Amino acid sequence: MTIVDPEPIFPHELRDAWPALSRDERVESFKLVPHATADDFFLSLSAPEQLELILALAPAERRTWMRLLAPDDAVDVVQAAPLEVRESLLGELDEATRREAHALLAYAEDDAGGLMNPRFAxxxxxxxxxxxxxxxxxxxxxxxxxxxxxxxxxxxxxxxxxxxxxxxxxxxxxxxxxxxxxxxxxxxxxxxxxxxxxxxxxxxxxxxxxxxxxxxxxxxxxxxxxxxxxxxxxxxxxxxxVGGMEALDAPYLEVGFLAMLKKRAGWLMVLFLGEMLTATAMGYFEEEIARAVVLSLFIPLIISSGGNSGSQATTLIIRSLALSEVRLRDWWLVARRELAAGLALGTILGCVGIVRILLWQGLFHSYGEHAVKVAFTVGLSLVGVVMFGTLSGSMLPFVLRRVGFDPASASAPFVATLVDVSGLVIYFTVASVILRGALL
Amino acid sequence: MTIVDPEPIFPHELRDAWPALSRDERVESFKLVPHATADDFFLSLSAPEQLELILALAPAERRTWMRLLAPDDAVDVVQAAPLEVRESLLGELDEATRREAHALLAYAEDDAGGLMNPRFAxxxxxxxxxxxxxxxxxxxxxxxxxxxxxxxxxxxxxxxxxxxxxxxxxxxxxxxxxxxxxxxxxxxxxxxxxxxxxxxxxxxxxxxxxxxxxxxxxxxxxxxxxxxxxxxxxxxxxxxxVGGMEALDAPYLEVGFLAMLKKRAGWLMVLFLGEMLTATAMGYFEEEIARAVVLSLFIPLIISSGGNSGSQATTLIIRSLALSEVRLRDWWLVARRELAAGLALGTILGCVGIVRILLWQGLFHSYGEHAVKVAFTVGLSLVGVVMFGTLSGSMLPFVLRRVGFDPASASAPFVATLVDVSGLVIYFTVASVILRGALL
Known part of the structure; x- marks a missing residue:
């Protein structure tokens, strides 16, 4: 490309470096962008970045840059600003644009009205x-x-x-x-x-x-x-x-530490309180564990397998609902499909689990005289837990959508927590049937 | 809007009903779309949907619809077709477009070359x-x-x-x-x-x-x-x-059952084999569990808290890397931030955990004479496990990106599995220090 000025900063180079620059560096470099391309560069910035520049520039320059923006983009900048400077920013606009901007400010940011440009051909x-x-x-x-x-x-x-x-x-x-x-x-x-x-x-x-x-x-x-x-x-x-937290609504490194902590601690606490039910559930089986400590060795394996299969299912359905690939009325279709998938996946994991336990028993005598029964307890429990995981993981988003919540809130860790508690109950129930008279 | 035909199917109505229709219904309804809007309707379909229609229509009509497509869109349709019909579809194009389509087919589908239209003003x-x-x-x-x-x-x-x-x-x-x-x-x-x-x-x-x-x-x-x-x-x-599976590459209900199973079973098996290490780790602590069964009650609570906090951290960083909000060289900044976040979150959960155990002890005498020591074992372990979760969850995407993998493969369940094993080691190590001489 031909160079316009003797020593210009190329807008796309500055654009690449932008995230790494401090506020002052941004303002200084922006002043070095050749006049001919400064407009385009400014328009390519996000609303918070435009605001940062505008507030750092001399008051006389603010008007130029505010007036460069289309009404919907000017509104984005105003909405990014702290309440106390909003009116003064609106004041920089010309009469007609200010009226349009005021009208747009009345729309919710996430609606078509908040996205729209009132000027069209x-x-x-x-x-x-x-x-x-x-x-x-x-x-x-x-x-x-x-x-x-x-x-x-x-x-x-x-x-x-x-x-x-x-x-x-x-x-x-x-x-x-x-x-x-x-x-x-x-x-x-x-x-x-x-x-x-x-x-x-x-x-x-x-x-x-x-x-x-x-x-x-x-x-x-x-x-x-x-x-x-x-x-x-x-x-x-x-x-x-899906990752188990509130949406941050801003880039990771730009969110304040405390604000981020708040968004993460909330969900983490909900999940923690849910997981406390596992301690309660385990309490009911304390005697069984005392009599057959070998059972406790497989608890993490079993509950995490349920969690993982549930997390797969819930992620798939959340995304399909978001893209309208799957609709509310398809729930029965999905339920049958996930039950079949859970049966297949659970059987695969169950077989691998049985082989693993028998192999270790053969090699190291790890699991005592009832190893075969323990192996089948683990295998059968895996089938049950994985089926419960896929079914509850796939149905929870439908339930949440039905009662008016965002299915994405049925985050994978939430399903995992649900499945953990039920997984323990399934495991110890299977154990009490298979191991009755042997270990229990 | 004014109606063009006496009994037309409105394209946008048909578009809404489309996902619910069978192949035959789609072909029949498509024939009822008024001529004036059929072109636009056809162009609004995805490449696999266009292919489905084209293959179902009489050979004489195929040419019309294939030739309506711009070269890049024609290539998308050809790429969606089974190998044996690709040449015959290309044959429907006019000479010039066919040459362009052949050139475009040489580009990888996921590169700019595969997306581009060779015709521009x-x-x-x-x-x-x-x-x-x-x-x-x-x-x-x-x-x-x-x-x-x-x-x-x-x-x-x-x-x-x-x-x-x-x-x-x-x-x-x-x-x-x-x-x-x-x-x-x-x-x-x-x-x-x-x-x-x-x-x-x-x-x-x-x-x-x-x-x-x-x-x-x-x-x-x-x-x-x-x-x-x-x-x-x-x-x-x-x-x-992030949900712990290979990308499906097609809508949920359109993927064959076996194909879907394969994409899910692979990861599930990897995670299962990883989780087997928990059984091995637990094996090392079997004696401790036998002596202090009360310790086993909190195993699910502790490992899942590590998993949840790790899953939050990994999700945040995967998305930030994908959007280039965070770059590889920011790893040290992120590590410090996540370590601090882990300390804060772990302390919160630890305190709640201690209160819960002491409360239950006071109310139901659930946890025996050493309940206070058990409570502090659980509380301290939570701090350690959550810190390990946020740190490893946030660093794994950087490591994967560094060695050339997609950070999204550091899926949340994968981190959870990693954290489960380490969580057990942390828990029993803390226990052996605090409870030495008391329960252990």
Missing amino acids: RVRPEMTIDEAISYLRKQTREKVETVYYAYVLDSQQHLLGVVSLRQLFQASPGKRVDEVMRRDVVTVSEDTDQEAVSHLFSEHGFMAIPVVDGEKRMKGIVTVDDIVQVVQEEATEDIQK | RVRPEMTIDEAISYLRKQTREKVETVYYAYVLDSQQHLLGVVSLRQLFQASPGKRVDEVMRRDVVTVSEDTDQEAVSHLFSEHGFMAIPVVDGEKRMKGIVTVDDIVQVVQEEATEDIQK
């Missing part, structure tokens, strides 16, 4: 193709951010159809817009959840989706570039919940 | 703005899929810069393209991994990124609508690996 149905193209040129010269689709509106702002730029370019110049527009438009409303909006994008491969109110009056557009971010965020939230 | 640097706009109109009438950016190429196809349609529309008609184009273009090469490509999109908010070869000659573009899909897929893979 519009045309009238009775325009000719050539008129529409020059009208679009005029609109981009003013403030419209994206012109990939032009929305066809009547005089009351009702959405009649949509034409892509490609269609306008392909059509013969004398035709009317309403002869080439698509009428079957996929729309969302202002309170559509951002996860639902991102599904529409990944299903249809759109560049933008219009947001309409109850009377089909057009309010704005959501564009696909905002959605890539949303998809990443939603996936991160789900992964963190 | 191009202009010459010396054109005027008005010439460029009419040249773009001409290109869309032929086969170019997207015109959001036009790439400025010299006669040897070297990429000189890029202009957005918005810039062309805003500039005064008589200016030259090279006066308004951006020269500092972010590019990827054909073998850039799709995960790296998706980071560029989510960082910069681009609509498309050009793919160039070693000499900066332009080969094609990757568009953001393909990236939404990629981001979803990568997140699903990571979530499934």
Whole structure:
């Protein structure tokens, strides 16, 4: 690429180094970005990064950068700011944008209304193709951010159809817009959840989706570039919940230590209190353990196998529900499938477990005179525990969704805890049947 | 919206019902979609769904639908097909597209080369703005899929810069393209991994990124609508690996039972063999357990607390590495942070554990004459186990990344297994110190 300035900082180089820089280094380097590309660089930053720069710059410069932002992006910056500076940031905007920003601030951040840009390209149905193209040129010269689709509106702002730029370019110049527009438009409303909006994008491969109110009056557009971010965020939230904690909502190294501790301690405590039931359960079997200490050797093996198989099942179903690959009404299908999977997986593990115990017994006489019965106790318990794991792991997300919770909260460790307690009961019940009269 | 046909199936209604339909129902309903919207509906399907329809339609119709696809999308359909029909599908394409498709088939599916579309809008640097706009109109009438950016190429196809349609529309008609184009273009090469490509999109908010070869000659573009899909897929893979299994690579209900079993049994077996070490470890402590059965009651509680805290830490770090929020060189920063977090979390759980044991002792005399010592054994062990959990859980992803594996393979259950074995050793070591002379 040709170099524009004698000693410029290349925006993409600075972008790479950005996470490693301190606030002051960021501000200093930003000042070295050549004027011609500084705008693009600034726009490529996330809202909290833009805020950091704006607050560090001289008050006279703030206005320039705030006004560079589209209304929806300006709102993101304002929302990232502490309450006491929000009004002063809004004050930097021009009158019209400030009004739009105020309206957008009223929407929840996670709804289509909070993602949408109120400025979009519009045309009238009775325009000719050539008129529409020059009208679009005029609109981009003013403030419209994206012109990939032009929305066809009547005089009351009702959405009649949509034409892509490609269609306008392909059509013969004398035709009317309403002869080439698509009428079957996929729309969302202002309170559509951002996860639902991102599904529409990944299903249809759109560049933008219009947001309409109850009377089909057009309010704005959501564009696909905002959605890539949303998809990443939603996936991160789900992964963190599957990992057994509250979603952090910010990069790991940027979250304060105490805030992070709080998000982790909460769930850890819930799981700990749940696991205390294992101590209670074990208490009931204390006598059996005293009589047959050999039984205790396999407790970690058995409960963790149940936990692992449950964690697989719950992860699969959480993700399938999130991507709408599996629906609530499929629960019975899933239950049968997971019961069969649990039987198969449990039988495999059970056989390996039996072989292991008999082998050690043959080699080292590790497990006393009743080793064969102990081996079958462990083997059979594994079948039962793994089946219980896959079944409860796969059903818990359905139950949570049914009662209105996020299935991702049925995190893998939560299932593991549930399975631990039941696993102990299964193990000692099997043992009391097989080992009665022998060890017990 | 106005209705086009008397009794049409609305594409978006059919799209919603699609997952629940059998193959035959899909083919029948597809035939009922009004001609005017059938193209859009077909293009909104995923490659395997398009393949299913194409194979089910009469051979005469196959050509129409295959030729509707852009070269990169046609390649996706061909790649979804069984080997024996691939050549016949390629045969349906026109000569030029077939050549492009053959070239694309040579790229790995997960690289930028495999995602890219070889057809893009191009202009010459010396054109005027008005010439460029009419040249773009001409290109869309032929086969170019997207015109959001036009790439400025010299006669040897070297990429000189890029202009957005918005810039062309805003500039005064008589200016030259090279006066308004951006020269500092972010590019990827054909073998850039799709995960790296998706980071560029989510960082910069681009609509498309050009793919160039070693000499900066332009080969094609990757568009953001393909990236939404990629981001979803990568997140699903990571979530499934965190859940302790191989990535399924297809929706849950569409994967064959045996294929799914194989992907789950492999990891489950690895974890099971790892957990067998707990039986070995327990074997070493068999005498201690026989003398102090009360110790065995808290085994599940202690090892699962280590597992849960390790699973939190590993999930956090896996995701942070995947999003490049944390880099390899940050390992020391993370280690200190997690050690501190482990100390804090372990102390909290330890205190709760001590209170629980003393309370039960006071109420039910559950734990014998040495209950206070047992309580402090459990409390101290919890601090040690949780610290070991957070530390090993957070470091394992770094180690795996360092030796060239995917950190997501350091799945939460894998960490839990590692922590189980070490947790037992920590617990019984603490016990042997505190309870020496009392119970042991």
